[in-house]
Amino acid sequence: MVLMVPRIAAAQAAEPLRPLSKDMDVEALLALSRAVTGHADLSAEMASRMLAVLAETGRLANVSALYDALRLAGSNAQAIAAALKSDGEGGAKLLLRGWYTGLLPGPKGPILIGYEDALMGRVVADLPPDHPKR
Amino acid sequence: MSEADCDTLIVGAGLAGALVAYRLALKGQRVVLLDAGPRLERSDIIAAFRAAPRKNDFMAPYPSPPHAPQGEYVIQKGAMPFKAQYIRAVGGTTWHWAAIAWRFLPADFCMRSTYGVGRDWPIAYDDLEPYYQQAETELGVAGPDPAKEDLGSPRRAPYPMPAAPLSYMDREFANKLKAHGFRVVAEPAARNSVAYDERPACCGANNCMPICPTGALYCAAMHVAKAEAAGARLIENAVACHVETDAEGRLVTGLRYRRPDGSDARIIARRIVLAANGIETPKLMLISRSDALPQGVGNSSGQVGRNLMDHLNVGVSFLWDRPIFPGRGPQEMSAIVDYRDGPFRSSEAARKLHLVNMADLAGVTAALIEQGLSGPELERQIRHRVARRAAIDCFIEQLPDLENRIQASRTEMDILGIPRPEAVYSVDDYVRRGIKETLRSYRRIAAVLGATEVKLRASPSGSSHMMGTTIMGDDPRHAVVNRECRSHDHPNLFIAGSSVFASGGTVNPSLTIAALALRLADTITAGG
Numbered sequence: 001m002v003l004m005v006p007r008i009a010a011a012q013a014a015e016p017l018r019p020l021s022k023d024m025d026v027e028a029l030l031a032l033s034r035a036v037t038g039h040a041d042l043s044a045e046m047a048s049r050m051l052a053v054l055a056e057t058g059r060l061a062n063v064s065a066l067y068d069a070l071r072l073a074g075s076n077a078q079a080i081a082a083a084l085k086s087d088g089e090g091g092a093k094l095l096l097r098g099w100y101t102g103l104l105p106g107p108k109g110p111i112l113i114g115y116e117d118a119l120m121g122r123v124v125a126d127l128p129p130d131h132p133k134r
Numbered sequence: 135m136s137e138a139d140c141d142t143l144i145v146g147a148g149l150a151g152a153l154v155a156y157r158l159a160l161k162g163q164r165v166v167l168l169d170a171g172p173r174l175e176r177s178d179i180i181a182a183f184r185a186a187p188r189k190n191d192f193m194a195p196y197p198s199p200p201h202a203p204q205g206e207y208v209i210q211k212g213a214m215p216f217k218a219q220y221i222r223a224v225g226g227t228t229w230h231w232a233a234i235a236w237r238f239l240p241a242d243f244c245m246r247s248t249y250g251v252g253r254d255w256p257i258a259y260d261d262l263e264p265y266y267q268q269a270e271t272e273l274g275v276a277g278p279d280p281a282k283e284d285l286g287s288p289r290r291a292p293y294p295m296p297a298a299p300l301s302y303m304d305r306e307f308a309n310k311l312k313a314h315g316f317r318v319v320a321e322p323a324a325r326n327s328v329a330y331d332e333r334p335a336c337c338g339a340n341n342c343m344p345i346c347p348t349g350a351l352y353c354a355a356m357h358v359a360k361a362e363a364a365g366a367r368l369i370e371n372a373v374a375c376h377v378e379t380d381a382e383g384r385l386v387t388g389l390r391y392r393r394p395d396g397s398d399a400r401i402i403a404r405r406i407v408l409a410a411n412g413i414e415t416p417k418l419m420l421i422s423r424s425d426a427l428p429q430g431v432g433n434s435s436g437q438v439g440r441n442l443m444d445h446l447n448v449g450v451s452f453l454w455d456r457p458i459f460p461g462r463g464p465q466e467m468s469a470i471v472d473y474r475d476g477p478f479r480s481s482e483a484a485r486k487l488h489l490v491n492m493a494d495l496a497g498v499t500a501a502l503i504e505q506g507l508s509g510p511e512l513e514r515q516i517r518h519r520v521a522r523r524a525a526i527d528c529f530i531e532q533l534p535d536l537e538n539r540i541q542a543s544r545t546e547m548d549i550l551g552i553p554r555p556e557a558v559y560s561v562d563d564y565v566r567r568g569i570k571e572t573l574r575s576y577r578r579i580a581a582v583l584g585a586t587e588v589k590l591r592a593s594p595s596g597s598s599h600m601m602g603t604t605i606m607g608d609d610p611r612h613a614v615v616n617r618e619c620r621s622h623d624h625p626n627l628f629i630a631g632s633s634v635f636a637s638g639g640t641v642n643p644s645l646t647i648a649a650l651a652l653r654l655a656d657t658i659t660a661g662g
Contacts, residue, residue: 038509084508096503096512101496103187110187120499123513124520 017071024064026051032067036084036095039119046102046114050095053104053111059094066091140166140367142658143389143403145374145418148226149644150630150651151409152357153272157655159364166401167361168372168391170202170414171223174355179229179345189496192230192344196221200549201373201394208413209546209556212538216444216557217596220411224370225355227411227598228644230344232466233325233351234488235275236641237266237287237649241475245533245637249480251564252533255636256608256617259287262649265656267291269648270322273352274330277322285319286474298327298336303458303524304468307489307583314582317472321488324352324644325464331356338463340492372399374414375552376422377406379624383426386627392550405658409630409651412442412600413540416633417555419604420542432604432621432629437614441602442538443638445529446483446561448569449591450576451494455584457521461493470579473571474640483531483568486640487575490525498523524583526576530568530594531640532561534602561594569594599643604633619654630654 017031024032030047034040054060066087073079084092097103102118103110125131142158144151147169155167174196182195198204202222210216220227240259245252270277270293277293278285297320300308308318325342326335336350346353362368372391378400379386388402408415416439422431432438470487478484498519502512538560542553573592580588607613610622615634621627630651632643639646 036508092508093503093506096508097500100499100503100512100516103496103500112185112187115184120495120516123499123516124493124495 016074017067019071020064020067024051024060024067028067029063032063032070033095033099035070036066036092037099037119039099042099043114043117046099046117049113050098050104053106053113054094057104057106057111059104062089062091062094064091065089066095139402140164141404142166142407143401143405144168144407144409144630145389146226146408146410146414146631147224147354147358147368147370148409148411148631149228149354150647151407152225152354152361153269153648153651154407154409154630154655154658155361155366156357156364157652158658159361159366161659162365163659165361165366166403167358167366167368168374168389168401169222169224169368169370170373170410171199171221172197172370173224173368174229176345176347176349180347183341183345193219193221195344196223196229198222199371199394201371201392203548207548207554209543209554210559211541211556212559214560215596216442216559217598218413218555218557218600219598220413220600224358224368225353228352228354230342231351231642231644232342232464233323234466234642235270235273235277235322235324235645236285236486237289238262238639238641238646239286239475240288241479242637242639245479249477251480253605253607253636255606257606262646262653263288263290265649265653266645268652269645270294272357272652273324273645273648274326274333275322275324275645276327278320283319285322286471293322295327295330298323298325298464298467300467301459301463301491303460303462303491304489306458307468310582311470311579316470316579318468319471321467321469323464323467326350336464340461340463340465342465373550373552374410374418375550377408377418377431377627378422379424379426379431381426383424384624386431386624392552394550396550405626405628407628407630407654407658408604411631412603412633413555413557415629415631416540416603417542417553421553432614432623432627434623435611435614437536437605437612439540439603440536440538441534441605442540442557442559442600443532443534443602443635445597445599445638445640445642446532446565446569446594447528447530447597448572448576448594449525449527450573450580450588451523451525451591452580452583452585452588453519454522454524455586457518458524459521460491460524461495461520463491465490465492467491470575473575481564481567482571483533483565484640485528485530485568485572487526487528487572490527492525493520494523494525495520524585526579528572529597529599529640529642530565530572531638532565534605534636535562540603565594597642599632599638601632601635601638601643604629606634606636618657619650620657628654628658
């Protein structure tokens with residue numbers, strides 16, 4: 001995985017992941033997603049759908065494993081890099097696919113969790129590089 | 135059973151059926167138009183598109199009701215699957231098309247006499263030219279100025295609308311390739327370049343397929359609405375299941391159709407126009423067997439269902455050597471036309487190559503994530519690749535072959551108990567030679583454009599252009615309809631649509647379907 005550690009580390013440092021008292025909730029998923037994507041303004045509605053699909057398809061544990069690894073890494077950039085690089089359960093890729101393409105894998109094909117809010121559209125939007133929507 | 139009378143019963147509310155219905159209704163005829171599927175609302179299809187996981191699945195937003203299924207409903211029986219993608223709904227498959235609206239070339243009508251292969255049509259290009267012009271006016275076709283760009287099909291008047299401005303990528307494509315001797319032209323399209331027929335100009339949403347969001351792109355549902363306004367009666371969700379004739383099997387007298395609840399109804403008609411496409415029309419004729427007509431309606435020649443043709447396609451995708459930003463404007467605008475005609479057609483299939491103006495954003499993004507990219511590098515690569523990835527596709531002609539055919543299954547029924555269609559299909563060496571030359575062209579074009587990561591898709595697939603299955607010809611022993619699109623067997627049975635084509639040419643069949651439909655309407659109003 002080609003990691004942009006500084007950006008992720010910055011996000012991580014700005015918002016340390018709290019220990020989960022029970023199952024992952026939307027807030028925890030959003031915090032993890034912000035750390036993995038480097039985007040601060042992610043849609044809570046899309047996160048809610050993502051959480052539901054991850055639970056329905058039995059993949060929530062993959063993401064929880066990543067959450068735990070990044071929480072333990074704290075603000076240590078090398079540890080964050082190591083956690084993302086190992087990504088043994090594929091949690092990071094799942095999150096990236098979900099947030100960028102708006103799709104998560106399902107038993108009968110991809111499941112849509114977002115369209116306008118998918119980050120890939122934002123990446124190629126006809127906007128100046130410093131536009132807040134970028 | 136219920137009964138109703140009409141002058142003309144039209145089966146199929148797609149492009150052909152809608153135009154015939156409209157023109158006959160304007161003349162005061164009592165017209166009934168049937169369609170197997172429902173009416174569609176554009177807003178519903180847009181909503182379904184937004185909710186669809188696979189945006190590049192052009193059928194995904196469209197309903198496939200149990201009584202009018204799509205897709206795997208066609209049973210494949212041949213060496214190669216026949217791609218049979220069509221929308222069974224009011225408006226037909228013009229709900230999703232790139233709206234490219236080419237005329238055939240004069241030589242397309244006389245392949246046998248010119249090149250010694252295939253068949254000649256019993257009509258010539260000149261017979262159809264006035265109707266091409268009418269079709270372009272009815273659909274609203276935007277095209278290049280004929281004084282500046284000759285598209286190979288003689289015309290007596292300019293297009294109703296000027297061609298839409300080319301995208302940056304299309305301009306770069308044309309400039310580069312023209313400098314290397316290729317002939318690149320702007321394609322005519324039934325998509326408004328300016329406001330026309332109370333519809334807006336294209337806004338460049340780049341979503342022609344699967345659904346134009348504004349109605350700038352022509353859809354036959356527009357002519358269904360015009361036909362209804364002129365007095366035609368539309369019956370939706372009516373699956374035609376038997377064409378009835380008199381006891382001698384000479385005149386068609388009416389038609390039975392089945393409703394979604396399984397009940398039957400009958401319509402009595404002075405004449406019938408079958409316009410249900412190149413699969414459903416021959417299937418209906420074949421299952422309309424009776425004591426008088428054991429081979430089905432209109433099938434004394436044994437040609438019904440045979441001569442199935444499509445346009446084969448192979449493709450290429452690559453990274454251009456500079457950003458060209460695909461996905462701005464309509465999904466298709468430019469074509470390479472060097473190989474549409476020439477003496478080579480005596481041994482090798484002609485073809486039209488066209489530049490695909492669609493950005494594979496989702497595919498590129500998913501591939502980069504799978505490779506392990508994330509963060510700013512992922513986003514940099516997305517921008518880099520999406521701005522450079524381009525694709526070219528093509529239509530390769532196919533000759534009529536008796537062995538390529540649609541037949542009605544004797545064992546497999548749809549949910550209404552009506553036989554499902556079977557496709558027996560393959561391609562021959564004539565097509566294969568055309569494929570080989572197309573791949574050679576792709577390599578040359580990629581080199582001209584400085585392309586890298588060139589990926590050839592050399593295995594051909596179809597284009598869902600179902601042609602030839604009720605073929606037109608003067609000899610009743612070898613053709614289903616005559617030059618008027620009238621059944622050789624039944625003087626009050628007509629066929630509209632690409633199933634009457636005697637050759638397929640190298641362009642999508644829509645404008646020729648429309649021209650033939652308008653000509654057929656004139657035949658009927660003249661006393662047919």
